[in-house]
Amino acid sequence: MSGRVAVVGAGALGLLATKVFIEDGWTVTTYESRDYIGGLWKDSDDSTISVHATTIFNSSKYRAAMSDFPFADNDDDYPTAAQLHEYLERYARHFELLPSIKVGTKVLNIKRDGEGWQLVARKTSTGETLTEHFDKVCIATGSFNTPRWPTLEGLDRYHGRVLHSIDFHRSEDFKDQNVLIVGMHATAQDVTNSLSENAKHVYLSHRGGLLLLPRYIEDGTVFDSSVNVGVTFVMAWMTRKLPALWNWMVDKILQKASMKAFPVIPEAWGLSPAPSCAVSTPLMADTLWPHLSSEFAEPVPPINRILGPRSIELANGRVLEDIDSIIYCTGYHFSIPDGLVTEDIHPYPGNSLGQPPNLYRNIFPLHPDQSICKSLAYLGHAAITFPGFVQHELIAMAISQVFLGNSPLPSYKAMLNWRTVNLAERQAMIARYNPREGSTFYPVLLNFGDHLQWLDKTAGTGLYSNLSFPLFNLRAWRLWWQDKELYSLCLKGLFTPVLWRLFETGKRRAMPRADCRSMIVRENERSQEQKMRRIASKKLL
Numbered sequence: 001m002s003g004r005v006a007v008v009g010a011g012a013l014g015l016l017a018t019k020v021f022i023e024d025g026w027t028v029t030t031y032e033s034r035d036y037i038g039g040l041w042k043d044s045d046d047s048t049i050s051v052h053a054t055t056i057f058n059s060s061k062y063r064a065a066m067s068d069f070p071f072a073d074n075d076d077d078y079p080t081a082a083q084l085h086e087y088l089e090r091y092a093r094h095f096e097l098l099p100s101i102k103v104g105t106k107v108l109n110i111k112r113d114g115e116g117w118q119l120v121a122r123k124t125s126t127g128e129t130l131t132e133h134f135d136k137v138c139i140a141t142g143s144f145n146t147p148r149w150p151t152l153e154g155l156d157r158y159h160g161r162v163l164h165s166i167d168f169h170r171s172e173d174f175k176d177q178n179v180l181i182v183g184m185h186a187t188a189q190d191v192t193n194s195l196s197e198n199a200k201h202v203y204l205s206h207r208g209g210l211l212l213l214p215r216y217i218e219d220g221t222v223f224d225s226s227v228n229v230g231v232t233f234v235m236a237w238m239t240r241k242l243p244a245l246w247n248w249m250v251d252k253i254l255q256k257a258s259m260k261a262f263p264v265i266p267e268a269w270g271l272s273p274a275p276s277c278a279v280s281t282p283l284m285a286d287t288l289w290p291h292l293s294s295e296f297a298e299p300v301p302p303i304n305r306i307l308g309p310r311s312i313e314l315a316n317g318r319v320l321e322d323i324d325s326i327i328y329c330t331g332y333h334f335s336i337p338d339g340l341v342t343e344d345i346h347p348y349p350g351n352s353l354g355q356p357p358n359l360y361r362n363i364f365p366l367h368p369d370q371s372i373c374k375s376l377a378y379l380g381h382a383a384i385t386f387p388g389f390v391q392h393e394l395i396a397m398a399i400s401q402v403f404l405g406n407s408p409l410p411s412y413k414a415m416l417n418w419r420t421v422n423l424a425e426r427q428a429m430i431a432r433y434n435p436r437e438g439s440t441f442y443p444v445l446l447n448f449g450d451h452l453q454w455l456d457k458t459a460g461t462g463l464y465s466n467l468s469f470p471l472f473n474l475r476a477w478r479l480w481w482q483d484k485e486l487y488s489l490c491l492k493g494l495f496t497p498v499l500w501r502l503f504e505t506g507k508r509r510a511m512p513r514a515d516c517r518s519m520i521v522r523e524n525e526r527s528q529e530q531k532m533r534r535i536a537s538k539k540l541l
């Protein structure tokens with residue numbers, strides 16, 4: 001027996017962590033304060049964060065899935081919020097996670113207790129408190145908890161309704177209104193879609209520069225399926241060795257894709273030039289586009305100040321009159337719930353909201369006591385530009401291997417040094433690309449190649465050792481010799497998440513080779529079928 005692990009939160013990340021820990025032999029208890037699992041992917045009306053009914057996932061189902069649980073055939077190429085929530089419920093049922101999850105139970109705090117942790121939780125229905133002891137704790141309470149409210153000069157003069165997107169639920173409340181949305185990214189897109197059913201007009205105030213991307217490329221395939229394992233290795237190498245050249249290339253490629261999909265973007269919208277993709281996330285804009293081209297939604301410059309009860313002055317001097325409501329779609333600060341942990345192990349101690357987390361690899365607390373670092377971990381505070389949930393699943397696998405003692409953490413000094421280097425790299429990016437404050441240059445973003453290689457090694461997924469540098473890699477030769485079709489699907493086919501389950505390295509559980517092989521073949525077929533379907537449906541139009 002490995003010992004007892006507590007997982008705090010049963011959103012997508014808490015669920016996959018529960019699955020990974022159980023699989024590695026841990027006895028797991030997962031606490032979820034809501035009465036249901038799946039976290040923000042269930043459209044809820046309460047004051048906690050949830051998706052909007054109109055939200056659509058931004059990576060394709062062929063790449064977004066957990067490593068060993070593909071999406072269903074009847075899920076859309078890009079799953080809707082409802083499909084995603086159902087998928088998470090299916091995942092929990094399939095891997096029999098539910099007996100390990102206590103819903104309606106909020107964790108109040110965790111404290112060091114001997115070599116482990118004391119966890120205090122409260123049942124939301126009865127108020128009853130529980131105290132439990134665990135060897136290890138994994139915190140997956142969601143990253144987006146604290147709404148960001150940039151200040152608007154003269155807001156006290158305004159008489160209309162002002163709210164943050166976290167409180168936006170029903171577009172009926174905005175019937176026939178002129179609405180000003182602050183911000184223009186994924187959430188603004190969702191809110192605009194929803195408002196289009198009821199509002200009169202929407203202004204999207206943005207600070208200039210946004211790259212619009214399509215969900216499908218010209219030949220009909222979903223946008224993210226063209227990045228295969230081979231390309232990913234190149235990308236990993238380039239982002240470590242020649243990041244500036246790489247970013248330049250990516251910007252060129254994405255600009256071209258954007259121009260092909262959206263050839264005429266009026267200059268008056270002020271979207272061009274967009275900041276480099278190194279420090280901003282392009283918008284998958286398919287569902288916003290119809291509202292832009294119908295002129296229901298109109299991109300406008302930043303807000304200068306509020307002039308009166310219903311009028312607002314923009315940076316270019318234009319005054320918008322009769323604005324009935326202002327909705328902030330300005331995103332969130334990464335944070336964790338108040339009081340959950342003490343300052344010395346907090347990812348954002350003191351006044352450091354908006355800063356990169358004070359964690360090793362954005363996962364483990366930076367603490368001189370190694371036994372603390374090796375028994376507490378955070379999920380959802382590390383990210384690379386890699387589609388879907390599997391990057392978080394790899395983190396959960398890595399955490400489990402560190403907890404088990406199979407993968408070591410470096411010394412405290414080396415961990416501090418990692419953070420210093422990471423912060424310096426971020427500063428260099430800021431100096432070079434000059435991202436706007438509060439942009440999608442998330443403080444949790446890490447170097448792609450460095451993070452991926454560390455995950456592969458720490459989790460034990462063996463992708464690098466078995467596939468990288470095929471010409472000079474004996475293991476890659478062996479795979480090629482044994483099974484040429486599999487070898488070629490691995491390197492050049494779809495980068496399906498199940499590839500992370502192919503190689504046995506004695507760390508995380510691999511799938512039985514035959515099962516894994518047939519899942520790889522099947523996922524490649526499904527992605528081919530997707531392309532054919534798309535081409536066929538376009539011919540019909």
Ligand SMILES: Cc1cc2nc3c(=O)[nH]c(=O)nc-3n(C[C@H](O)[C@H](O)[C@H](O)COP(=O)(O)OP(=O)(O)OC[C@H]3O[C@@H](n4cnc5c(N)ncnc54)[C@H](O)[C@@H]3O)c2cc1C
Nearest residue numbers: 009011012013031032033039040057058106107141142380
């Ligand atoms: C509107 C929106 C759209 C998004 N779209 C995408 C997308 O297209 N692609 C993408 O990759 N990512 C997207 N994301 C990012 C999203 O954060 C991740 O996809 C992922 O769902 C996060 O899962 P999570 O488990 O970390 O968080 P959550 O789903 O928020 O789950 C955290 C859970 O922890 C529980 N909890 C919190 N505190 C406690 C406590 N003290 N005790 C017990 N339980 C607690 C909460 O109730 C919640 O259920 C989106 C985010 C938002 C807000």
Ligand SMILES: *[C@@H]1O[C@H](CO)[C@@H](O)[C@H](O)[C@H]1NC(C)=O
Nearest residue numbers: 058186281282283284383385
């Ligand atoms: C998808 O959304 C997540 C969370 O909002 C973001 O971090 C990521 O960069 C987005 N990816 C793409 C391809 O738009």
Ligand SMILES: *[C@@H]1O[C@H](CO)[C@@H](O)[C@H](O)[C@H]1NC(C)=O
Nearest residue numbers: 462465466475502503504505
């Ligand atoms: C893959 O790599 C690991 C080492 O990282 C090795 O132990 C394993 O045998 C390799 N091959 C296969 C087929 O799993």
